[in-house]
Amino acid sequence: MSSNDLKINPYLAVSESDETDNGDETEHQLQLALAARDEFLSIAAHELRTPLSTLTIHMQMALRQIEKNDPRIFSKEHLEKIFQISHRQTTRLIGLVDQLLDVSRIMNGRMKLDLEDIQINKLSTEILHRFQDEANDAHTPISLNIDHEMHGNFDRRGLDQVLSNLISNAIRFGNAKPIQVKIYTETDQMIVEVKDSGIGIDQKDFCKIFKKFKKIGESNPSSGLGVGLYITRQIVLAHGGRIYFNSQLNEGSTFTVRMPLTREIKSEFISKECH
Numbered sequence: 001m002s003s004n005d006l007k008i009n010p011y012l013a014v015s016e017s018d019e020t021d022n023g024d025e026t027e028h029q030l031q032l033a034l035a036a037r038d039e040f041l042s043i044a045a046h047e048l049r050t051p052l053s054t055l056t057i058h059m060q061m062a063l064r065q066i067e068k069n070d071p072r073i074f075s076k077e078h079l080e081k082i083f084q085i086s087h088r089q090t091t092r093l094i095g096l097v098d099q100l101l102d103v104s105r106i107m108n109g110r111m112k113l114d115l116e117d118i119q120i121n122k123l124s125t126e127i128l129h130r131f132q133d134e135a136n137d138a139h140t141p142i143s144l145n146i147d148h149e150m151h152g153n154f155d156r157r158g159l160d161q162v163l164s165n166l167i168s169n170a171i172r173f174g175n176a177k178p179i180q181v182k183i184y185t186e187t188d189q190m191i192v193e194v195k196d197s198g199i200g201i202d203q204k205d206f207c208k209i210f211k212k213f214k215k216i217g218e219s220n221p222s223s224g225l226g227v228g229l230y231i232t233r234q235i236v237l238a239h240g241g242r243i244y245f246n247s248q249l250n251e252g253s254t255f256t257v258r259m260p261l262t263r264e265i266k267s268e269f270i271s272k273e274c275h
């Protein structure tokens, strides 16, 4: 377990406190853990509240029109719009709850991989298709360059999350500039590169971004929980792989994932990077 986990997990900090003689240090760790928990609760509550508020407002507006017997409410276009909004907001809620469950599973050591043979070009094309609306809204073109007929032994949901989190960040922080996704093999490894030309990351924040509930910068436009990269890294490590990035402020970032095409657990990776 890393020192990052110690700082952010209040339960761990409390149990560690029994074993140390240094009262001040323990008190300090406990304060940090409690502050991190409070910050997390406030981010999570805010993020969960946003889609719920949007849903409630639209439901109230629809109810008011029904009460007034406004015939427009029953038109196909209107009903379609209401269901589209509801679908988007409930999908967002499910995504947030799933992320929280993933973090909880990781922290409790309960992350499980179901390995299967995956057609990587099929999966990555599907994922890109899923992000098309979001990319269009952000005026961000995305290109996918992938070796044909690539297969690998991965957990489907895990690989989906790795690609989705990196693409979602590239769109979110990409400043509406083109994004390039490249997937290829190198001997027995799958390499994924997601390159954006967006806001980039300040060098002083390099080691923060893989921590859970971390959003960097005062004016961070992210509407997320700050857990995408934390989950991504844990999934990559569990597959025996590595994740790293190059980034320059205001120039953009390239995130690279290397995962063995066939499973080989290398647990020593777990404690080595950025602590």
Ligand SMILES: Nc1ncnc2c1ncn2[C@@H]1O[C@H](COP(=O)(O)OP(=O)(O)OP(=O)(O)O)[C@@H](O)[C@H]1O
Residues within 6 Å of the ligand: 099, 165, 169, 170, 172, 173, 174, 196, 198, 199, 200, 201, 209, 210, 214, 215, 216, 217, 220, 222, 223, 224, 225, 226, 227, 228, 229, 230, 252, 253
């Ligand atoms: N491609 C990128 N360019 C610039 N900054 C990035 C990029 N990817 C991540 N970051 C920084 O790292 C932080 C952590 O990323 P992470 O994906 O964990 O959280 P998030 O995107 O803010 O929220 P979530 O993924 O939970 O919806 C981001 O808030 C952002 O500050």
Ligand SMILES: [Mg+2]
Residues within 6 Å of the ligand: 165, 168, 169, 224, 227, 228, 229
């Ligand atoms: Mg993210």
